Amino acid sequence: MTSDIHDDAVLIVDFGSQYSQLIARRVRELGVFSQICAWDNDQVNPEYLSKFRGIILSGGPETTTIDSAPFASDAILSAGLPILGICYGMQTLAKQLGGAVEPSDVHEFGYARIEVEGQNKLLSGISDHHEDGKDYLDVWMSHGDRVSEMPEGFQLTASTESCPIAGFADEERHIYGIQFHPEVTHTLQGARVLEHFVRGVCGCGSSWTPAQIVADAIEKIRDQVGTDHVILGLSGGVDSSVTAALLAKAIGKQLTCVFVDNGLLRKDEATQVIEMFGDDMGLDIRQIDAEELFLGKLKGVSDPEEKRKVIGNTFIEVFDESAATIDNANWLAQGTIYPDVIESAASATGKAHVIKSHHNVGGLPEDMQLKLLEPLRELFKDEVRKIGLELGLPYDMVYRHPFPGPGLGVRILGEVKKEYADLLREADAIFIEELRTADLYHKVSQAFTVFLPVRSVGVVGDARRYAHVVSLRAVETIDFMTARSAHLSHDFLDRVSSRIINEIPGISRVTLDISSKPPATIEWE
Ligand code: XMP
Numbered sequence: 001m002t003s004d005i006h007d008d009a010v011l012i013v014d015f016g017s018q019y020s021q022l023i024a025r026r027v028r029e030l031g032v033f034s035q036i037c038a039w040d041n042d043q044v045n046p047e048y049l050s051k052f053r054g055i056i057l058s059g060g061p062e063t064t065t066i067d068s069a070p071f072a073s074d075a076i077l078s079a080g081l082p083i084l085g086i087c088y089g090m091q092t093l094a095k096q097l098g099g100a101v102e103p104s105d106v107h108e109f110g111y112a113r114i115e116v117e118g119q120n121k122l123l124s125g126i127s128d129h130h131e132d133g134k135d136y137l138d139v140w141m142s143h144g145d146r147v148s149e150m151p152e153g154f155q156l157t158a159s160t161e162s163c164p165i166a167g168f169a170d171e172e173r174h175i176y177g178i179q180f181h182p183e184v185t186h187t188l189q190g191a192r193v194l195e196h197f198v199r200g201v202c203g204c205g206s207s208w209t210p211a212q213i214v215a216d217a218i219e220k221i222r223d224q225v226g227t228d229h230v231i232l233g234l235s236g237g238v239d240s241s242v243t244a245a246l247l248a249k250a251i252g253k254q255l256t257c258v259f260v261d262n263g264l265l266r267k268d269e270a271t272q273v274i275e276m277f278g279d280d281m282g283l284d285i286r287q288i289d290a291e292e293l294f295l296g297k298l299k300g301v302s303d304p305e306e307k308r309k310v311i312g313n314t315f316i317e318v319f320d321e322s323a324a325t326i327d328n329a330n331w332l333a334q335g336t337i338y339p340d341v342i343e344s345a346a347s348a349t350g351k352a353h354v355i356k357s358h359h360n361v362g363g364l365p366e367d368m369q370l371k372l373l374e375p376l377r378e379l380f381k382d383e384v385r386k387i388g389l390e391l392g393l394p395y396d397m398v399y400r401h402p403f404p405g406p407g408l409g410v411r412i413l414g415e416v417k418k419e420y421a422d423l424l425r426e427a428d429a430i431f432i433e434e435l436r437t438a439d440l441y442h443k444v445s446q447a448f449t450v451f452l453p454v455r456s457v458g459v460v461g462d463a464r465r466y467a468h469v470v471s472l473r474a475v476e477t478i479d480f481m482t483a484r485s486a487h488l489s490h491d492f493l494d495r496v497s498s499r500i501i502n503e504i505p506g507i508s509r510v511t512l513d514i515s516s517k518p519p520a521t522i523e524w525e
Pocket of ligand 1: 308402403404405406446480517520521522523524525
């Protein structure tokens with residue numbers, strides 16, 4: 001009944017744009033399944049393309065004016081499917097189909113007002129301004145090159161003063177190009193432009209909804225697993241929690257969760273997880289207290305990458321040992337989500353630089369006997385959250401800030417000690433509590449406290465205090481690839497600082513991290 005939610009699918013061909021995932025998400029927000037593939041993926045052949053009803057070519061950082069420029073494959077151009085080229089995608093269409101592209105004197109970056117030209121299925125009927133009988137759209141541009149000549153058979157659909165060919169279309173072949181970015185919210189009517197493409201041109205419906213995704217996932221899990229038993233490493237993070245809720249609904253008692261307390265969790269986290277999933281949802285959870293083991297292995301280790309490896313390997317060791325005691329388990333469930341899949345594919349082809357080794361991607365023993373079950377593999381984070389709500393998980397749980405796999409291990413700079421972790425837990429809990437009280441928690445994307453292993457002099461009452469320093473970090477970001485420090489008021493920061501110093505004797509000073517990413521990263525290690 002629900003097996004058709006992938007039928008109306010759109011393929012996003014990625015030319016290296018930072019916005020490719022955003023295009024895929026926007027299409028899905030319209031209720032249409034989308035998938036991303038790299039422009040040079042050699043699996044893209046007619047059979048692969050037959051799963052799709054349309055193709056979007058993304059933007060990209062390259063120029064089509066050199067010989068080695070990325071291009072749309074013959075399979076894509078000859079599939080007979082509707083195509084929408086965005087920015088670089090439009091330029092490569094122009095070049096490959098017989099038009100021309102030239103470097104522009106003016107590099108446009110930011111808002112532009114485009115004039116909609118003629119009648120076509122993509123842009124007609126959408127306007128932000130109507131003046132002198134003409135329609136205009138406020139859009140976001142970001143390009144150096146521009147199309148200087150349209151291929152034969154194409155009509156002009158949009159123009160600006162500095163970019164006379166800002167949109168073109170061959171309606172007979174259902175091929176469209178736009179120089180602006182409809183996927184970013186700065187393009188006010190961007191969602192409608194994409195909707196015109198996926199519905200009006202490609203003829204897609206809108207079956208990709210949280211309720212349908214859940215129903216489809218449940219059916220698939222039951223099909224895959226049958227009467228087998230499944231093990232899940234539950235961390236309390238959004239992805240593993242939604243996986244647990246989904247599996248609970250699909251296979252109930254055939255699921256056993258393993259929750260490893262590594263001593264690097266936030267305040268009261270273990271209790272909350274056990275209460276929610278064990279007591280409230282009735283799941284079978286094995287709680288393993290491994291604080292001593294983890295902290296023992298981390299003794300004397302201060303290099304960030306080394307710490308990540310120790311924590312990752314110890315987790316696998318503890319988890320495997322516990323899993324081996326669960327009878328008849330043939331499946332290991334993981335909360336892998338679509339960006340993890342894209343990221344691992346990119347690092348496998350050497351296209352992504354490893355800045356930090358995020359150990360939740362990969363890291364499984366090579367001789368693992370269990371089969372892998374990844375029910376969130378197709379979903380973006382915002383979709384995981386929506387299906388979490390659909391499954392009845394509380395809003396505050398589903399919209400919790402991300403917490404890194406190595407936990408407080410990467411928020412205690414240098415060597416990790418229990419004393420430091422205890423102090424950090426208390427300070428972080430105060431910061432988060434104050435954010436919630438001030439109704440700021442959901443307005444920032446991620447907030448936490450970092451422990452600095454230095455000591456500083458303070459005076460509390462009449463006494464001298466020589467104690468540790470923490471730093472507050474709060475960021476705003478859309479995709480966690482870039483971020484800026486959140487602008488919290490001085491009054492608010494004063495309150496947090498004074499509570500931390502007054503309530504925690506081991507901390508004498510509170511600082512604020514205002515670095516942007518890049519060049520800093522969000523976490524300190
Ligand atoms: P950075 O510090 O790289 O962080 O700017 C970007 C986002 O990723 C999270 N992060 C991690 N998540 N394992 C994880 O599961 C890790 O090792 C890890 N390191 C960073 C970080 O919290 C932020 O949301």
